[in-house]
Amino acid sequence: MRKRNLTAYGFLTPYLAIFAVFWFWPILYSFYLSFLSTRRLPWSWNPGMTWGRIYQDPAFFNALWNTLKILLIQVPVMIALATILAVLLNSRLLKARGLMRFAFFAPVVIGEAAYAAVFRLMFNAEFGIVNKTLGQMGIEGPNWFGHPDAAMAVIIIAVTWRWMGYNAIIILSGLQSIPEDVYEAAKLDNVSPRQQFLYITLPLLRPVILFCIVLSVIGSMQLFAEPFLITNQGGPGGATETLGLFLYRQGFLNLNFGYASAIAYTIAALAVAISALNLWVGRERE
């Protein structure tokens, strides 16, 4: 490799130009905006209306709490299920591999709008398939979108349905990179399959699982389409309003760009902090 500044930047320029205009500048501008009061023209320097407001805004704390609820329940459940799924899919005893793959990985290619529509219909209290099925079993299904916890459950189920396979693919590729002779050696030492899983597979999967957790945390912090479309804009009564939806309302319905920017930076800071915490808790201990 020779040092060739001109040629290198020749190849990089188109990409970097897009980066400069649509990411680098916006990152800075958004930070600046977060100190402006933008509720009426002309915009003026007034951090009290943005950063001063956010820490007293009950709607912000409602959205934050809802997001954390999803984060704390959905992410661990989904990652655990994805790990189990990956281990089962990796088994040499598995038949109908193609069909299994299709069933679990198909949700990955389905768009937010399409799957939101289906979930909204399936969980309809009167004629949705879920309550019809529960009715057949003699259980009266809840009014899913009328009760705060039930609505939250639908969001969690929907997100898990969509992303479990995606995480399982990543964990599966991690599993397949574990060398076979590790298990051969364990078998010679009469290590039971359960112990093999706990003391060999899981520790070796640690980096991959951590990666999945961090991805999921960042994803959850940005959850928008699901509460927007499935639970009718965060309903009932804001019970499923996430930080992403709160930002959308402030920024694009109220057109309060300054406040929305402060929310955006809060989301980014939380995402970074929670990811860092995950990485720190899950670090290798020598």
Added chain:
Amino acid sequence: MSTVSTQMTSQNAKRVRTRQQTDRFNSLLIHAVLVPVAILWLMPVYMMFIFASMGDSALFSPKILLLPGKEAWSNLVNLQADTAFLRTLFNSVVVGIVYTILSVTLTAMAGWALVRYQFYGKTVVTALILGTMTLPFFVVVIPQFIMIARDFGMANTWVALILPPLFNSLGVLFMRQAFSMLPKELFEAAQVEGVKEWQIFLYVALPLARPMIAALSIILFLHSWNNYLWPLLITNERSMMTAPVALGSLIGNTDISWGSIMMGASLLTAPMLAVFIFLQRHFMAGITAGAVK
């Protein structure tokens, strides 16, 4: 000697037999868990297609219907009549294709630069690309919106739909990995022969990276096809909406039948499922590439 060996074989046979038994038991267990869950997981997709062929009377009936109805055509006709859905599908196709071609070109060039050359500022450029990967889209969405909609006055245009999402760090990392797997000697030999750098890129490197480019193209097209938030913000004229935005605007709208909405969802989903089935290998490669280093 012979008795010992017979003993060994009978012991081996026994071991093989017990192993076969545990295998059979484990296999049964795995399938007993996975098959019902797989069916459950397929249900939403299946219901989507079934409902797309049902009229309101079937949908609202208290019975659980698991077979397709006969209203598919009328659902499609109604969907098109009420919302001009086919136009938005066309928008999605055009945006997806143009976006994918441009994005693959930009990220391939950038990835090539990062692999092939040593240059001033390389660490900074790499760090910037990696750094934005974990940054939520929300941090840039407001200025992007102000810029496109107000400053450039370009809401409801192709440019608005295609240009801002063009920056993605995944593509560059993907192409960087693709090029770094190719033998360096090849490029050096071409260089000695006096081949120009852009020719080496175009005629040597790109053709060799074709499988990776295919995988990346699929992933990028999928991203564009399913993208919801940005097109939602930047389009409000129905003729310029992408299909997911048009579909989203129907959800919760009581003027339109659920069957028609499901028809829209199916039209959006079916092509991607087909791609997934026929190009599974590329798909998996695309998804795991970012994850496993």
